[in-house]
Amino acid sequence: MDIASIKEKISALVADVEEQLSRAANDNDLQQLKGSVLGKQGTLTGILRELPGLDPAERPQMGKTVNEIKEKITDLIEQKRTAIRLKATESPAGFDPTVPGFPVQRGGLHPVTQMCYDLNDAFRSMGFEIFEEDEITSELYGFDKLNFPPDHPARESMDTYWIAGHDSGSAADKLCLRPHLTGGSVRYMQTHKPPFRFVYPGPVYRNETTDARHERAFYQYEALIVDRDFTFTSGKVMIKSILSKVFGRDVPVRMRAGFFPFVEPGFEIDMGCLVCGGKGCSVCKHVGWIEVMPGGTPHPNVLRAAGLDPEEFTGFYVNIGLDRLVMMRYGVDDVRLFHSADLRFLSQFN
Numbered sequence: 001m002d003i004a005s006i007k008e009k010i011s012a013l014v015a016d017v018e019e020q021l022s023r024a025a026n027d028n029d030l031q032q033l034k035g036s037v038l039g040k041q042g043t044l045t046g047i048l049r050e051l052p053g054l055d056p057a058e059r060p061q062m063g064k065t066v067n068e069i070k071e072k073i074t075d076l077i078e079q080k081r082t083a084i085r086l087k088a089t090e091s092p093a094g095f096d097p098t099v100p101g102f103p104v105q106r107g108g109l110h111p112v113t114q115m116c117y118d119l120n121d122a123f124r125s126m127g128f129e130i131f132e133e134d135e136i137t138s139e140l141y142g143f144d145k146l147n148f149p150p151d152h153p154a155r156e157s158m159d160t161y162w163i164a165g166h167d168s169g170s171a172a173d174k175l176c177l178r179p180h181l182t183g184g185s186v187r188y189m190q191t192h193k194p195p196f197r198f199v200y201p202g203p204v205y206r207n208e209t210t211d212a213r214h215e216r217a218f219y220q221y222e223a224l225i226v227d228r229d230f231t232f233t234s235g236k237v238m239i240k241s242i243l244s245k246v247f248g249r250d251v252p253v254r255m256r257a258g259f260f261p262f263v264e265p266g267f268e269i270d271m272g273c274l275v276c277g278g279k280g281c282s283v284c285k286h287v288g289w290i291e292v293m294p295g296g297t298p299h300p301n302v303l304r305a306a307g308l309d310p311e312e313f314t315g316f317y318v319n320i321g322l323d324r325l326v327m328m329r330y331g332v333d334d335v336r337l338f339h340s341a342d343l344r345f346l347s348q349f350n
């Protein structure tokens, strides 16, 4: 290695750096350039490594030159960096910053989402975990594990959306859009150790004719407590305090017997109509009460299907019709409005 060839390499390098700098458009380009020249495997670092091969008399002078070039390149890169930043803050020609801008359209949460969040807050304050589950489920989790008899009409395609190409075989192979949330509770129970309390909100799908109170896709909000001891009365008190928290006032609640395959005993929970205060109006069909949630004690077969011993554990299910609750909150009498994506309607709730 002789001094002439090193000098040649250095001047080629400087020319190359200047050329690359003229093309660099952002910090990233500069960072790359810096690495390729000054980094551990960089060109200039490579030249420095060749110095020990020089005549000892020439080494100090050449070492000094290489270091000066290193400083020069570092300076050039930093100058370019400053130039790029200054350019980024420049206004384009003809730009007048004093002209008023366009008003920004502000979005808002959908009233069903707002209700869901309010319920989450209320349940969380009572120690519930929030659990999310897939919207596609199987016949096994949608029906079998929930004590639905094999010939239950809800299994038919007139009630359930089966997934094409996955509608035969064993119950675990047959897939559908979840017709209710309850199947998710079994998955949770199978993977957690009781006692536990959790909620699992979300959309469910039924192949139904739509009317003012029914939609093909709608929102449910289900809660389950499993413990060694849990009474109906504590369930009723819990529901009452959740509803009172969400509506910000005392909400009357009543329970009636009801039948659902996954509970035993089962019940319907009604809340006093808040639109008319119980006197009777079109929203409550003039009875003063609105049916908002079925529920009950988990059926022993459901607990068994989830791997729990019904002799040891009991619990409390509630399945809140989220849309129904939102209708009650705002006195809206047609559920389809909430799914209409009509901004004239929805923007009222922002």
Ligand SMILES: [Zn+2]
Residues within 6 Å of the ligand: 273, 274, 275, 276, 277, 278, 279, 280, 281, 282, 283, 284, 285, 286, 288, 289
């Ligand atoms: Zn009413």
